[in-house]
Amino acid sequence: MSELGVLLLQRLRRDRVQLVAWLLGFAALAAVGHSAVTSQYGDPNQRAEVIRVLEQTPSVLVLRGTPQGTQIDAFQFMLLFAFLSVLVGLMATFLAVRHTRGDEEAGRAELVESTPAGRVVPLLATAVEGVIAVVVMSLVGSIGYILTGANTGEALLAGAALASVGVAFLGVGLLCAQVMATSRGANGLAAALVAAAYLVRGIGDATGTIDAGDGLHVTPGWTSWLSPIGWGQRTSPFSDPTGWPALLGAALGLLCAGAALAVRSVRDIDASIVPERPGRTSAGVTLRGPIGLVWRELRGATIGWLIAAALFGLLVGSLSEALNATADSGLKDTLGGTVGQIAGPDVHGDLVDLFIVAMFAIIGAIAAVNVAQAIIRARQDEAGGSAEIVLSTPVTRLRWILAYLVVGCASVVAVLAVAALSALAGATAAGAPSSAAGTIMAASVAQLPAVLVMMAVVTLIFALVPRLTVGLGWGVLLLAIFIGQFGGLFGLPDGVREISPFSHTPVVIGPHVDWSAAWVMLGVAVVIGGASVLLLRRRDLALGG
Amino acid sequence: MTNVVEISGLRKNFGRVTALDGLDLRVASGEVHGFLGPNGAGKSTTIRILLGLMRATGGDVTVFGRNPWTDAADIHRRIAYVPGDVNLWPNLTGGEAIDLIARLRGIGGRSAYAARRAHLVDIFQFDPGKKGRAYSKGNRQKVALIAALALPADLYIFDEPTSGLDPLMEAVFRQEVTGALADGASVLLSSHILSEVEHLCDRVSIIRAGRTVESGTLAELRHLTRTEISFGSEGMDPARLGAIPGAHDLMVDGGRVRFTADSDAVPGLLGTLAELGAPGLTITPPSLEELFMRHYHDDISDRQSETDADGSRRQHARRGAR
Incomplete structure (x- = not known):
């Protein structure tokens, strides 16, 4: 077998678990999006209503995309395409960097390049693997559309649009790996470019012009031409199928990959x-x-989460008033039903309050991910061996683990505070009534106990089964978030939903808010956290693996 | 003389696998103690137990007369440690890592530390401005060595400290350790580099499969092995050669007579050798390498004689431990 074939198989084998996980995540997100749209907005008139609201709220267009009519697949394409593009883009850039700069940094590339494979073939193998991964992912998207009744040609075009974004970012990732000296740097640059492409397209969508015809289509502004995601969007597969913008993405990918090959050679x-x-x-x-030390290790990620929380908060604040001002009562009921199910079981109330509570549930999830990163860093330091150095100095186990817990708690509080403050700023700028301010503050504080319980649970996993911390920790956290915050949308029974601490987050709507569950959760967090710390002092350092 | 490290009958199990099986080790105050053994013999596990990073399954362990598991942090105030495989923080430079470790250990006098650190960075020819991931194995080891040697300690624990260093840097290491010993510190040096142990160590413990098989001064250990004696064979009467008292494995080959004798029997042989004339006489005391190889060799032959079934049983046990 040729060197290219051997290296391609090696890459596919190394990535087999990871790629399947990306694929499942992608398929799950697409399926969730689809079922949410069909169950909530099954009626074309409802969709037309939603589109009219969105056209008045450019901040949502930034997040989602431009309306392309009320046809159900076009409606979904508007809501999901940009998200899915980011997902495919990140998958492609991480893949590109992992097998190029990552291998070089780890010294594996030296070993491979000393064989007849040379300098260029490994890069080529990475590019081929990336194209395969992107195409498979896009095909899954197309098949999803076909299964739910879309026209086959249009569904394939939607997939091609996604694939063009993936190929473009695959090339960008390969080039970033040549530009930066470390895989961390290359991943950072590539992910920043994916985010920039998303934002630039968003600005184009927000500054678009509403078509005169039925008023339900929007043509994005010129900035969206600067983004591969914008190109993909302009294929408008379900309203006005146009193939050529997808070629732009493929061309960009080819150009970048060619440049990367030239540099590497x-x-x-x-x-x-x-x-x-x-x-x-x-x-x-x-x-x-x-x-x-822990702050230094987590600084970059924490700052990233804070920026995300600030932007999201701003959006929530400005949107809450827009919702109130624009929507008519029929739409309010529909939207209220959806956000109410995210907010909690049997929650009813004012649409704006419901919306704020539901959005802060998502910010709570962001905070929980942030805090899990802190504990998982402790495990990585233990496995990698740097914890051995710290613990061979006069630092006690207690002081060592507390550092991660303290930095984790501080960053959760910071994320929630920043989100609340920026939401307040957004709401004030949009002219929201002062009652919204109270809901924002309370909704923010209410997230803390559940997040702390999750931190304690991940710490317990770390204390009891250190080698499973990363996998089990993320798994338990994502399950808790899913059950707690989206269980209602999927109609999970209450018995199941109550397992998740996020289901017990106080609902801060109405004059009499019941905070008792919050206090109970704080107590649970302290007990589990304390027990974890004691258990951690009693076990051997688990190095490696 | 008091013992800084006192280990007797130390046992450590990982699941069903026995890593340490009744290990004994004593490091006296002020001595450099060599800790020798093949890979997987349990050296690093022993050191991690001494540091309170792992808990002993059985046996007695004290460091400075205290329990390393319960009093770890207090004991660590007096210890400097260099791990066998130094892993640094990827986003910290080497210089930052050195300062961090030193600060965690507790810097007494700042100017003394700064001067000592500058000296060590200089003689180890270390570039402190690179990020942790950019360093080679030897340079990562230098980070831990500089951090260990930059502040005084009562006990230095080195786990194969020079395995990534070139011979020049090995010499620098020896010189710096010798300097650090001047104020009465003790050293536990696990190593594969036998010349380093011969240069630095007062006493040596050799372990194998989690047990101490030999312990003592280098001179004492040499007594346990045979000295090699050889001289020119021209005109020698085979009958007289056969009558040399205490000679083992005698053979005549390539114009030389060679045999071995118990090291403490050598003085008794000198009269016979004088009578024989023994032209070009050489008497070679056993090197540490031979000592080490003798035990190690037993291990190799053991493994070779083991049946395959036995080998696969071991693998099962190891898998079960994971």
Whole structure:
């Protein structure tokens, strides 16, 4: 077998679990989106109503996409295409960096490049694997549309649009890996470019013009031409099928991949276009103990989450008033039903309040992911061996683990506070009544107990079965988020929903808010957390694996 | 003389696998103690128990007379440790990592630390401005070595500290350790590099499969093995050669007579050798390598004589432990 074939198989084998996980996640998101749309907006008149509301709220168009009529598949395409594009884009860039700069950094590339495979064939194998992954993912999207009754040609075009975005970002990822010296840097740059493409397209969508005809189509503004996601969107497969914008993405991918191959064929191993800057030669004042160390390790991710929370909060704030001002009563009932199910079981109330509570449930999920990262970092430090160095100094186990818990708690509080403040700012700017401010503050605080319970549970997993921390920790967390916040949408029985701490988050609507569950959860978090810390002091350090 | 480290009958099980099976080790105050054994013999596990990172399944362990599991942090105030496989924080530079470890250990005098650190960075020819992931194995080891040697300690624990260093840097390491010993510190040095152990160590413990098989000063251990004696064979009477008292494995080959003798029997042989004339006489004391190989070799022959069935049973046990 040729070198290319061997390397391609090796890459597919190495990624088999990861790619299947991406594929399942992608399919699940698409399916959830589809079932939510068909169950909530089954009637074309409802969809027309929603589109009219969205056209008045550009901030939603930034998040979602431009309306392309009331046809059910077109409606879904508007709601989901940009999200799915980001997912495919990230999958492709991570894949590209993992097998190029990642392997180079780990020293594996040196081993492979010393064989007849040489410098260029491994990169080529990565590109081929990436195209296969992107095409399979897009086909799953197309098949999904076909299964739910869409026209086959249109469904395939929707898939091709997605594939063009994936191929474009695959090329971008390959090029980023040549530009940056570390896989961390390359992943960061590539992910930032994916996010930029999403935002640039969003600005184009928000500044689009409503078509004169039925008023239910929007043509995006010119900035959306700057984004591969914008190109994909302009194929408008279910309203006005146009193939050629998809070719732009494929061309960009090919161009970037070609540039990456050209750079790799002339550069030294370990070299990069942007060389890594030498860092400081001695430690600053903040790096003086375990807390300083953990903060340093989690700083980048935490700042990222804070920015996300700020943007999301701003959106929630400005939207809450727009909803109130625009929607007529029939739509309010429909929307109220949906957000009410996210907010909690049997929750009824004012649409704006419901909306705020539902959106803060999502911010709570973001905060929980942030806090889980802190504990999982503790496990990674233990497995990687740097914890051994710290624990061989006068730092006790207690002080060591508390550093992760303290930084984790602080970042949760910061994420919730930033989200609340930016939501307040957004609501005030949009001229919302002062009652919304109270709901925002209360909804934000109400998220904390459930998040802390999740932190304690992940810590317990870390204390009891350290080697399973990463997989089991993420699994339990995502399950809890899913059951707690979306269980209602899927009609899960109450008995199941009550397993998740997120189901017990106080609902801060109405004059008499019941906070007792919050206090109970705080107590549970303290007990589980305390027990975990004690258990952790009694076990061996579990190195490796 | 008091013992800084006192281990007797130490046992450690990981699931069904026995890593340490009654290990004994004593490090006296002020001595450099070599800790030798093949891969997987249990050296790193022993060190991790000494540091309170793992808990002993059985046996007695004290460090400075205290229990390393319950009093870990207090004991660590007096210890400097260099792991066998140094893993750094990917987003910290080498210089930051050195300062972090030193601060965690507790910097007494800042200017003394700064001067000592600058000296070590210089003689180890270390670039402290690179990020952790960019360092080679040897350079990562230098981070831990500089952090260990930059502050005084009562006990230095080195787990194969020079396995990634070049011979020049090995020499620097020896010189710095010798310097650190001047104020009465003790050293536990696990190593594969036998010349390093011979240069630095006062006493040696050799372990195999989780047990101590040999312990003592290098001189004592040499007594346990045979010295090799050889001289020119021209004109030697085979009958007289056969009558040399205490000679083992005698053979005549390539113009030389060679045999071995118990090291403490050598003085008694000198008269006979003088009578024989023994031209070009060489008397070679056993090297540590031979000592080590003798035990290691037993291990290899054991494994070779084991049946395949036995081998597969071991694998099962190991799998069960995961």
